[in-house]
Amino acid sequence: MKLTYQPFELQLRHPFTIAKFSRTSTPLMLVQLIHEGYTGYGEASMVPYMGESPASAAAFLNKVDTAQFKYPFDFAAIINYLDSIAPGNPAVKAGIDIALHDLEGKLLNKPCWQLAGSTPQLMPVTSLTIGIDTPEMIIKKVQEAAGFKVIKVKLGRDDDKELIKTIRSVTNLPLYADVNQGWTDRKKSLDILYWLHEQGVVLIEQPMLKTDIDSNAWLTEHSPIPIIGDEAVQRLPDVEKAKGVYHGINVKLMKSAGMYEARQMIVKAGELGLKVLIGCMSETSCASLAAAALAPQCDWADIDGPFLTVNNPYKIPEFKDGKYVLDHKPGLGLAVDGRN
Numbered sequence: 210m211k212l213t214y215q216p217f218e219l220q221l222r223h224p225f226t227i228a229k230f231s232r233t234s235t236p237l238m239l240v241q242l243i244h245e246g247y248t249g250y251g252e253a254s255m256v257p258y259m260g261e262s263p264a265s266a267a268a269f270l271n272k273v274d275t276a277q278f279k280y281p282f283d284f285a286a287i288i289n290y291l292d293s294i295a296p297g298n299p300a301v302k303a304g305i306d307i308a309l310h311d312l313e314g315k316l317l318n319k320p321c322w323q324l325a326g327s328t329p330q331l332m333p334v335t336s337l338t339i340g341i342d343t344p345e346m347i348i349k350k351v352q353e354a355a356g357f358k359v360i361k362v363k364l365g366r367d368d369d370k371e372l373i374k375t376i377r378s379v380t381n382l383p384l385y386a387d388v389n390q391g392w393t394d395r396k397k398s399l400d401i402l403y404w405l406h407e408q409g410v411v412l413i414e415q416p417m418l419k420t421d422i423d424s425n426a427w428l429t430e431h432s433p434i435p436i437i438g439d440e441a442v443q444r445l446p447d448v449e450k451a452k453g454v455y456h457g458i459n460v461k462l463m464k465s466a467g468m469y470e471a472r473q474m475i476v477k478a479g480e481l482g483l484k485v486l487i488g489c490m491s492e493t494s495c496a497s498l499a500a501a502a503l504a505p506q507c508d509w510a511d512i513d514g515p516f517l518t519v520n521n522p523y524k525i526p527e528f529k530d531g532k533y534v535l536d537h538k539p540g541l542g543l544a545v546d547g548r549n
Contacts, residue, residue: 314540
């Protein structure tokens with residue numbers, strides 16, 4: 210099996226601002242695994258706060274021995290092998306895992322969603338994320354969200370209510386909200402949670418610091434809307450820790466080290482009575498289709514990467530009535546230069 214990779218800078222349609230920082234692009238590492246004439250595609254999206262970079266990804270990939278990837282693939286053994294190379298680095302591990310899942314589907318001539326046990330008819334709507342911005346730009350972004358059934362809004366600053374009011378001046382669509390650990394006072398946070406509930410917000414991600422377990426648990430106990438752990442929930446061992454602290458978890462392939470562990474997290478969450486939002490970083494169609502293959506097993510979806518970027522190197526996935534459409538193409542179903 211041959212492993213190749215190349216860095217790629219994914220440009221965002223608009224500057225993306227959350228509670229604590231802003232960016233206009235995201236560095237990626239595009240990964241390919243070639244075996245018996247088939248190519249599996251993967252990617253690592255390395256958002257700054259996760260601590261990975263093209264240099265760290267290349268250093269990791271140079272240590273990978275593809276002889277460890279014997280077909281049929283033992284994904285549990287593979288993730289253990291990747292973890293043995295170096296701790297952390299979940300995005301580049303996800304790039305390998307996604308490429309192997311795409312390759313497996315092509316070798317078996319089956320779509321990844323079928324191999325994962327998903328039911329396409331259960332696909333949830335996915336939201337389109339609107340970063341913090343001026344009122345004029347917020348309105349422009351909402352207008353660009355035509356075709357979506359849910360909007361996700363970034364909060365966590367002093368003008369949260371004004372931002373929501375601006376959105377409500379142009380749409381009545383349901384809202385997801387993501388605070389990105391931006392709130393600090395639990396009583397003030399609870400007050401705004403009740404107000405957000407009245408404004409049609411149906412879930413909220415990571416309201417307070419992930420290390421402030423007591424405050425997040427207190428909000429979860431008193432909140433009128435589901436509280437979802439995001440930064441606090443990275444990989445499988447974190448799911449059990451979320452029980453009693455959050456109503457649910459946000460699973461992202463770039464945190465979970467890929468599709469295999471993401472599915473284990475979804476299953477574990479179900480066993481613990483936790484809801485699941487499957488999300489994404491700034492990603493191309495490749496990682497987005499990998500997440501979409503698992504989305505029917507989740508309660509909510511926020512897989513909007515291809516719709517927030519301008520230089521996606523792959524075809525935009527089929528999208529209808531606010532949902533990804535899963536087809537029967539083998540592997541991810543990723544269209545590469547007009548091919549699948």
